[in-house]
Amino acid sequence: xxxxxxxKEQFFRAVxxxxxxxxxxxxxxxxxxxxxxxxxxxxxxxGWKGRSCTAARYWLTERFANRKLSGGDA
Numbered sequence: 001x002x003x004x005x006x007x008k009e010q011f012f013r014a015v016x017x018x019x020x021x022x023x024x025x026x027x028x029x030x031x032x033x034x035x036x037x038x039x040x041x042x043x044x045x046x047g048w049k050g051r052s053c054t055a056a057r058y059w060l061t062e063r064f065a066n067r068k069l070s071g072g073d074a
Contacts, residue, residue, distance in 0.1 A: 003043060003059035006069070011058035014068035015042055039064075 006014070015021045015032055021041060023030040027049045032042035041064040045057045060068070 002062045
């Protein structure tokens with residue numbers, strides 16, 4: 001699975017719906033999954049051990065990014 005780094009705005013536009021996407025927080029990153037299919041669609045850093053609760057970097061899987069950000073499924 002390959003990821004593409006995206007902006008905060010692109011990330012939240014993509015994971016914002018209509019799918020049921022939620023994060024699972026790990027020590028160094030959060031993994032974002034579609035809970036209906038269990039497909040991993042993204043990642044953000046840092047995780048719960050970061051200095052703040054605000055993520056600083058965002059990635060989407062290449063497949064999900066192509067579908068959500070190219071206008072195919074907004």
